[in-house]
Amino acid sequence: MAKLKPRTLSGFMELLPAPQQQMERMMETLRRTYALYGFTPLDTPAVEAAEVLLAKGGGETEKQIYRFQKGDSDLALRFDLTVPLAKYVALNYGQLSFPFRRYQIGKVYRGERAQRGRFREFYQADIDVIGDGTLDIVNEAEIPAIIYQTFTSLGLHRFQIRVNNRKILNGFYAMLGLSDRAGAIMRTVDKLEKIGPDKVRAVLTEEDGLDAGQADAVLAFTQIQGSNDAVLAALEEYRGKDVLFDQGLEELRTVTRYLAAFGVPQSHFAVDLTIARGLDYYTGTVYETTMLDHPEVGSICSGGRYDNLAEYYTDKALPGVGISIGLTRLFYVLNEQKMLNPALPTAPADVLVLPMSPEELDYAISAATRLRAAGIRTQLYCEQKKFKAKISYAAKLGIPFVLFLGGSEREAGTFSLKDLRTGEQSTLSPDETVAAVRAYLAESAAIAPVVER
Amino acid sequence: MAKLKPRTLSGFMELLPAPQQQMERMMETLRRTYALYGFTPLDTPAVEAAEVLLAKGGGETEKQIYRFQKGDSDLALRFDLTVPLAKYVALNYGQLSFPFRRYQIGKVYRGERAQRGRFREFYQADIDVIGDGTLDIVNEAEIPAIIYQTFTSLGLHRFQIRVNNRKILNGFYAMLGLSDRAGAIMRTVDKLEKIGPDKVRAVLTEEDGLDAGQADAVLAFTQIQGSNDAVLAALEEYRGKDVLFDQGLEELRTVTRYLAAFGVPQSHFAVDLTIARGLDYYTGTVYETTMLDHPEVGSICSGGRYDNLAEYYTDKALPGVGISIGLTRLFYVLNEQKMLNPALPTAPADVLVLPMSPEELDYAISAATRLRAAGIRTQLYCEQKKFKAKISYAAKLGIPFVLFLGGSEREAGTFSLKDLRTGEQSTLSPDETVAAVRAYLAESAAIAPVVER
Numbered sequence: 001m002a003k004l005k006p007r008t009l010s011g012f013m014e015l016l017p018a019p020q021q022q023m024e025r026m027m028e029t030l031r032r033t034y035a036l037y038g039f040t041p042l043d044t045p046a047v048e049a050a051e052v053l054l055a056k057g058g059g060e061t062e063k064q065i066y067r068f069q070k071g072d073s074d075l076a077l078r079f080d081l082t083v084p085l086a087k088y089v090a091l092n093y094g095q096l097s098f099p100f101r102r103y104q105i106g107k108v109y110r111g112e113r114a115q116r117g118r119f120r121e122f123y124q125a126d127i128d129v130i131g132d133g134t135l136d137i138v139n140e141a142e143i144p145a146i147i148y149q150t151f152t153s154l155g156l157h158r159f160q161i162r163v164n165n166r167k168i169l170n171g172f173y174a175m176l177g178l179s180d181r182a183g184a185i186m187r188t189v190d191k192l193e194k195i196g197p198d199k200v201r202a203v204l205t206e207e208d209g210l211d212a213g214q215a216d217a218v219l220a221f222t223q224i225q226g227s228n229d230a231v232l233a234a235l236e237e238y239r240g241k242d243v244l245f246d247q248g249l250e251e252l253r254t255v256t257r258y259l260a261a262f263g264v265p266q267s268h269f270a271v272d273l274t275i276a277r278g279l280d281y282y283t284g285t286v287y288e289t290t291m292l293d294h295p296e297v298g299s300i301c302s303g304g305r306y307d308n309l310a311e312y313y314t315d316k317a318l319p320g321v322g323i324s325i326g327l328t329r330l331f332y333v334l335n336e337q338k339m340l341n342p343a344l345p346t347a348p349a350d351v352l353v354l355p356m357s358p359e360e361l362d363y364a365i366s367a368a369t370r371l372r373a374a375g376i377r378t379q380l381y382c383e384q385k386k387f388k389a390k391i392s393y394a395a396k397l398g399i400p401f402v403l404f405l406g407g408s409e410r411e412a413g414t415f416s417l418k419d420l421r422t423g424e425q426s427t428l429s430p431d432e433t434v435a436a437v438r439a440y441l442a443e444s445a446a447i448a449p450v451v452e453r
Numbered sequence: 454m455a456k457l458k459p460r461t462l463s464g465f466m467e468l469l470p471a472p473q474q475q476m477e478r479m480m481e482t483l484r485r486t487y488a489l490y491g492f493t494p495l496d497t498p499a500v501e502a503a504e505v506l507l508a509k510g511g512g513e514t515e516k517q518i519y520r521f522q523k524g525d526s527d528l529a530l531r532f533d534l535t536v537p538l539a540k541y542v543a544l545n546y547g548q549l550s551f552p553f554r555r556y557q558i559g560k561v562y563r564g565e566r567a568q569r570g571r572f573r574e575f576y577q578a579d580i581d582v583i584g585d586g587t588l589d590i591v592n593e594a595e596i597p598a599i600i601y602q603t604f605t606s607l608g609l610h611r612f613q614i615r616v617n618n619r620k621i622l623n624g625f626y627a628m629l630g631l632s633d634r635a636g637a638i639m640r641t642v643d644k645l646e647k648i649g650p651d652k653v654r655a656v657l658t659e660e661d662g663l664d665a666g667q668a669d670a671v672l673a674f675t676q677i678q679g680s681n682d683a684v685l686a687a688l689e690e691y692r693g694k695d696v697l698f699d700q701g702l703e704e705l706r707t708v709t710r711y712l713a714a715f716g717v718p719q720s721h722f723a724v725d726l727t728i729a730r731g732l733d734y735y736t737g738t739v740y741e742t743t744m745l746d747h748p749e750v751g752s753i754c755s756g757g758r759y760d761n762l763a764e765y766y767t768d769k770a771l772p773g774v775g776i777s778i779g780l781t782r783l784f785y786v787l788n789e790q791k792m793l794n795p796a797l798p799t800a801p802a803d804v805l806v807l808p809m810s811p812e813e814l815d816y817a818i819s820a821a822t823r824l825r826a827a828g829i830r831t832q833l834y835c836e837q838k839k840f841k842a843k844i845s846y847a848a849k850l851g852i853p854f855v856l857f858l859g860g861s862e863r864e865a866g867t868f869s870l871k872d873l874r875t876g877e878q879s880t881l882s883p884d885e886t887v888a889a890v891r892a893y894l895a896e897s898a899a900i901a902p903v904v905e906r
Contacts, residue, residue, distance in 0.1 A: 004508045006543040006766040009528070012498035014541065016548055017555070024494050036825045038832030040801035041477050045465035045574050046499060046560060047519075047530075055457045066500075066528075068521030070564050075462070075519075077500075088467065090459040095469055097849050099836060101801055102470070107499060111523050121498050131836070138814065138835040145822070261818035263826070313459040348493035348554055361591065365714035369598070372489045373716070379491030382591040383552060383584070396550050 011112070011120035013328050018346035018398070023331055025344060025449040026154060027105055030125045030325070033150045034103035037142070039127050042102045044084040046109070050076040053083055055312035064110040077109035081126045081324070082309075089130055090313035098132035099139065105327065117336070119328050128322030130309055135319045140285040140305050141255045143323055144269055145262035147289055147301050150325070155341060155448025158292040159300070161264070162272040165252045166282050166304070169273070171245025172221055172238065176214050184208050186276050189222055224273055228256055231271040248284070255285055283307045287323055293452075297333050301325045334450055341451035345444045347398040349379040350437055354390055356406035363410040367403060367430070374434045376441070395420055401437055464565070464573030466781050471851070474799035476784055478902040479607060480558055483578045483778070486603045487556035490595070492580050495555045497537040499562070503529040506536055508765035517563040530562035534579045535762075535775070542583055543766035551585035552592065558780065570789075572781050581775030583762055588772045593738040593758050594708045596776055597722055598715035600742055600754050603778070608794060608901025611745040612753070614717070615725040618705045619735050619757070622726070624698025625674055625691065629667050637661050639729050642675055677726055681709055684724040701737070708738055736760045740776055746905075750786050754778045787903055794904035798897045800851040802832040803890055807843055809859035816863040820856060820883070827887045829894070848873055854890055 008014045015023060031041070050067050053076045066077040078084050081104045089100065105125040112118055127146065129139045144161045151159055173182040188203045195203075197219055204215040224234045235249050252271060259269055275288050284305030291297055303323030310318050334340050351371055355364035364380060371378040379399070381390055394402050404416040404425075415433045418425040428436065461467045468476060484494070503520050506529045519530040531537050534557045542553065558578040565571050580599065582592045597614045604612050626635040641656045648656075650672055657668040677687040688702050705724060712722055728741050737758030744750055756776030763771050787793050804824055808817035817833060824831040832852070834843055847855050857869040857878075868886045871878040881889065 003767060004504065004765055006540040006763070007502065007505060008540070008544065009498060009500060009502060009526070012500065014497055015495075016545060017493045017495070020494055020496060023496070035801075035830050036828070038802035038805075038830055040470045041473055042468075042470070043473060043476070044467055045462060047462060047465065047562070047574060049460065049462060051457065052460060066521070066523055068519070070519055073462070087459040087461070091461065092469060097846055099834075101832065109500070121500060134836070136835040136837065138818075138833060142833065149825070258815065258818050261815050261822065263822045310459070312457055314456060348488075349491035352491075362711065362714050365591075365711050369714065369716045372602070375489070377488050377491060379554065380591060380595065381552075382589040383587070384589065393550055 009120070011114045011118065013119055013122070013332070017348065019335065019340065021346035022340050022344060022449050026327065026331065027123075027125075029153050029449065030105060030150060030327070031103070033146070033153050034125075034127050036149070037101075037127075037146050039101045039103040042085070042088065042104045043106065044078070044081075044088055044104070046077055046107060047075050048078055048084065048087070050074040052087055053078060056083070064112055066109050066111055078106075079110050080108050081106055081124050082128075082322070085126075085128060085130075086310040086318075087313060089318060090310040090316070093314065093316060098130060099135060100130045101127070102130075103127045117329070117332055119332070122326060122328035125325040125327045126322060128309075128320050130318050130320040133317050133319075135305075135321065137251055137254050138258070140251065140321050141258045142262060143285070143287055143303070143321060144255070144259060144264050147287065147323060148262075148264045148268055150301070151289070153448070155450035156291070156339075156452070158452055160268055160270055160290055160292060161301075162270050162275050162288045162290065163252070163255060164271065164273055164275040164286050165248040165255075165284055166276070166286055167244045167248025167284060168235065168252060169248075169276060171242040171248055174244060175238065175242045176217055178210070178214060181208055181210075185210070185218060189218065189274070190276075192222060192274075222274065228266065228269065228271045231273065232256065251284060281306050285321065294333070294337060300330050300333075339450050339452065341447060341449055343451070344447050344449050345398065345400070347400065349377045349397075349399050350441065351376055351378045351401045351403055352390075352394045352399045353378060353380045353403045354405065355380075355382065356404060359407065360405045360410050364403075364405045367405060367415060370430050371403075371434065371437070374438070376434065376437050391420075400440060403433070462573070464567045464571065466572055466575070466785070470801065471799035472788065472793065475793050475797060475902050478797060479780065479784065480576075480578075482606050482902065483558060483603060483780070484556070486599070486606050487578075487580050489602070490554075490580075490599050492554045492556040495538070495541065495557045496559065497531070497534075497541055497557070499530055499560060500528050501531055501537065501540070503527040505540055506531060509536070517565055519562050519564055531559075532563050533561050534559055534577050534777070535581075538579075538581060538583075539763040539771075540766060542771060543763040543769070546767065546769060551583065552588060553583045554580070555583075556580045570782070570785055572785070575779060575781035578778040578780045579775060581762075581773050583771050583773040586770050586772075588758075588774065590704055590707050591711070593704065593774050594711045595715060596738070596740055596756070596774060597708070597712060597717050600740065600776060601715075601717045601721055603754070604742070606901070608903035609744070609792075609905070611905055613721055613723055613743055613745060614754075615723050615728055615741045615743065616705070616708060617724065617726055617728040617739050618701040618708075618737055619729070619739060620697045620701025620737060621688065621705060622701075622729060624695040624701055627697060628691065628695045629670055631663070631667060634661055634663075638663070638671060642671065642727070643729075645675060645727075675727065681719065681722065681724045684726065685709065704737060734759050738774065747786070747790060753783050753786075792903050792905065794900060794902055796904070797900050797902050798851065798853070800853065802830045802850075802852050803894065804829055804831045804854045804856055805843075805847045805852045806831060806833045806856045807858065808833075808835065809857065812860065813858045813863050817856075817858045820858060820868060823883055824856075824887065824890070827891070829887065829890050844873075853893060856886070 065079050107121050108124050147161050173179050185208055192200050201215050204210045275286055282304035286304035288299035289301035305321040307319050309320045353364050353368045355361050368378045368380045402418045414427050416427050417433050518532050560574055561577050600614050626632050645653050654668050657663045735757035739757035741752035742754035758774040760772050762773045806817050806821045808814050821831045821833045855871045867880050869880050870886050
């Protein structure tokens with residue numbers, strides 16, 4: 001029969017078993033951490049009516065979306081988890097309790113041009129807190145704690161959470177009478193690092209239409225840097241000139257004030273006025289998270305406060321705050337940087353049970369059943385192979401323990417347990433065997449999926 | 454602004470938060486159980502090249518598949534997890550160790566006609582063991598243990614695993630010289646319950662072309678019922694007439710012989726010669742699992758032994774054995790039958806922390822941080838609402854504990870913990886609070902997601 005060449009689409013991550021175990025551990029860590037903060041898991045369809053997904057319409061999204069007909073239905077694959085959340089909250093508004101805190105870890109789809117490190121199917125891991133009409137600022141103050149806990153639980157420590165407030169930016173531009181040009185100005189200011197202050201000033205005055213005083217004021221504002229206290233002190237100089245600005249400054253002070261109580265070290269947090277994010281969506285605190293040793297990766301966790309989650313579907317005011325981790329891309333980057341912890345167990349089982357002859361099969365099955373009842377992941381290996389091939393199977397998969405069961409073990413009711421990492425072999429009672437493997441499991445449960453070098 | 458009516462496509466399950474927690478617990482139970490038996494998790498794309506998914510071609514699959522173009526690519530959503538596994542194993546053959554044991558819990562897509570209880574997007578939860586050239590019969594004997602452990606872990610006890618062997622069926626038809634008509638005959642015999650033995654005999658002789666002796670032999674074979682021992686004894690009468698039959702009988706004996714060692718009670722297992730399953734795919738042991746009180750649901754876990762997992766992609770002989778649970782449908786059925794355990798905690802948090810005034814905010818944040826560090830799912834509630842509304846928020850979500858923090862608690866360094874289930878309130882030290890909540894968590898961890906009435 002003619003064979004079809006098996007292949008996986010480019011831009012679609014498909015992992016071998018060992019890295020998949022790393023990925024699973026990362027997802028499990030995210031689920032556990034998000035749950036610790038009172039977020040409930042949601043699972044929405046990957047396919048939605050195209051008109052629902054594209055209610056907002058426009059631009060890049062529409063070009064990248066996977067859209068197709070089935071019968072009379074115009075369908076599409078979701079391109080993020082925010083639009084489905086908006087639909088979900090609008091649809092189930094009467095049955096939800098607010099603030100509604102949900103997490104979702106799911107695949108989304110974007111038909112981008114394929115290139116290395118860009119994915120067309122990728123996991124996002126999102127949390128959002130949605131208020132009904134209002135939402136307390138403490139929810140915004142809590143987000144850095146969640147980001148901090150998430151990454152340290154993954155084993156990542158050299159990162160910084162950078163925070164700004166859109167009201168400060170918008171209020172500042174309002175002071176200068178530049179509200180209508182804020183977008184263009186911020187895009188120009190964004191080039192500061194690349195082209196330097198002189199060229200930025202030139203673009204501001206020549207292209208963005210600022211006068212010299214305005215351009216100086218904008219440049220001076222971008223120079224506000226330093227410790228959190230220094231930045232806040234510098235911002236105080238602008239207080240009293242714009243209501244929105246003052247409100248943003250208060251919010252920023254609240255967010256920074258409770259960091260210690262939330263368990264976030266100052267070292268991992270920075271007020272950074274250059275952070276703007278989605279210009280037409282976020283309205284309060286905005287967040288980015290950067291790896292200190294890999295700034296080139298960009299933000300690995302971003303989000304912010306918004307005023308209207310579901311304005312395309314409902315008149316209800318649904319303010320919220322949320323963050324998103326691009327998990328597939330993060331995994332890709334960590335792998336590229338050799339930061340996936342090789343010490344993390346990736347074997348499919350903790351123990352491989354080897355009956356030495358068919359006479360021990362009954363005994364071997366009982367042994368495996370005993371270990372499984374104790375919560376030990378156990379594989380029974382009964383293939384007709386040479387002894388060396390069996391050991392090499394365990395070694396290749398990284399299975400730490402092999403249980404040999406021959407006639408003498410069967411008669412004595414004992415197990416011979418070999419630790420493949422040390423080569424040590426001991427004859428143990430079933431209980432001792434369970435205790436030995438459990439000691440290993442307790443140790444390995446503490447191993448984080450990410451390691452820094 | 455004109456609003457778009459939010460909606461979720463029909464045939465796509467989207468759960469409210471509480472049932473979603475039930476579903477999550479079921480998935481977690483499946484992951485844990487599958488892992489106990491040495492299966493490693495895989496995650497393959499939901500989108501594949503259409504030609505890869507349709508390599509086998511034909512029939513219903515092609516009609517139901519979601520297929521679409523993106524640029525020059527002819528794509529499709531996967532309709533099961535077996536074809537992607539076959540592709541994966543063929544593609545990564547050199548990097549896998551065999552037997553390769555994988556589980557996958559993932560969404561699949563079938564554009565069936567929408568009707569109640571039928572889903573177009575649904576989870577399958579599959580395990581497969583794939584051998585390289587050969588695969589020991591013990592792998593087939595182990596499957597009933599996995600099915601048994603899976604359903605009892607979910608909280609389901611009134612079910613039966615029904616097992617047959619295709620070699621017995623094929624061998625039996627070969628004895629009668631009816632190999633080429635086995636398919637048609639089995640379809641006729643399948644109507645036994647519906648139309649009775651006389652009409653079946655009539656169809657066998659008039660439509661399927663059997664002579665009277667053959668029809669009697671077929672009908673006699675279908676009458677083999679009773680205890681496992683009785684069925685096996687009856688099958689012994691046919692031994693020695695066909696090599697394949699004898700081999701199947703040996704396999705069936707092996708599968709039944711080790712049940713006790715694998716921890717499967719006889720009560721949950723039945724040899725059932727009426728089970729055939731996919732006629733052109735399975736070649737050895739076949740499995741079905743039925744709920745004793747809900748036979749109308751059909752099999753909730755099915756599978757079997759096959760000889761060639763990936764014949765469309767490779768010349769390598771890759772025999773395997775696998776089972777699949779239609780998780781979304783199972784969840785739907787359990788919900789319809791009111792078998793989702795209402796005692797299973799579905800709250801987003803274990804503790805709701807309520808600062809009594811803004812003065813206690815710092816103290817409340819520290820309290821929440823302390824509880825989270827102890828692994829307790831904690832939500833900080835700071836919305837400006839009346840006291841009653843806050844309590845009712847916790848009650849509606851089923852959050853079992855509320856932590857009140859006022860001035861006296863702050864000054865004394867204590868927490869006031871209210872158990873909303875009993876109404877009891879106590880003033881405790883932080884350590885005592887952690888201990889009290891942990892006692893509840895230990896209890897509730899033992900609650901299964903399914904309950905029988």
